[in-house]
Amino acid sequence: MATMQVFDPAMCCSTGVCGPSVDPTLTRFAADLEWLKSKGVEVERFNLAQQLGAFTANERVKQALHSQGTKSLPMILLDGHVVASGGYPSRADLARFVGIEFEPASAVNSTQDLVGISLKRS
Secondary structure (H helix, E strand, C coil), X not given: CCEXXXXXXXXXXXXXXXXXXXXXXXXXXXXXXXXXXXXXXXXXXXXXXXXXXXXXXXXXXXXXXXHHHHHHCCEEEECCEEEEECCCCCHHHHXXXXXXXXXCCCHHHCCCCCCCXXXXXX
C-alpha cells in the first residue's frame, strides 16, 4: 500500500494535539491519519521543531522551505510526491489521494473545508 509522509510546522509535540488549547484541525487530522493507518496506509509524521533532519533530507520539502518558507507546511507527500501543502487536507481528500473509499468521521471530527490549502490534483 501507499506511504504518506506528513511534514508538520514546528509544534510542541509530535501531533500538535497537546497543551491547554488544542487546535481542532489538528485533532481531526490526527484522527484521519489513524483512519488511514487502519486502512493499511503507512503514515510517517515529522515535526519541524523535533525532526529537522527529516526536512533537510527530503529534497522536495527542503526546496519548498527554501522558496516558500514555513507557509508551505504542512506538506503531505504520497509515495514521494507532494499532494498537499500549506494546510491539512480533509479525510475525503486523503481517501482520494490514496485511492480508497471515503468514510466520514464522526460528527465531532467532520470538518471538511479548509481555507488556504493547496491540493495537487492527479
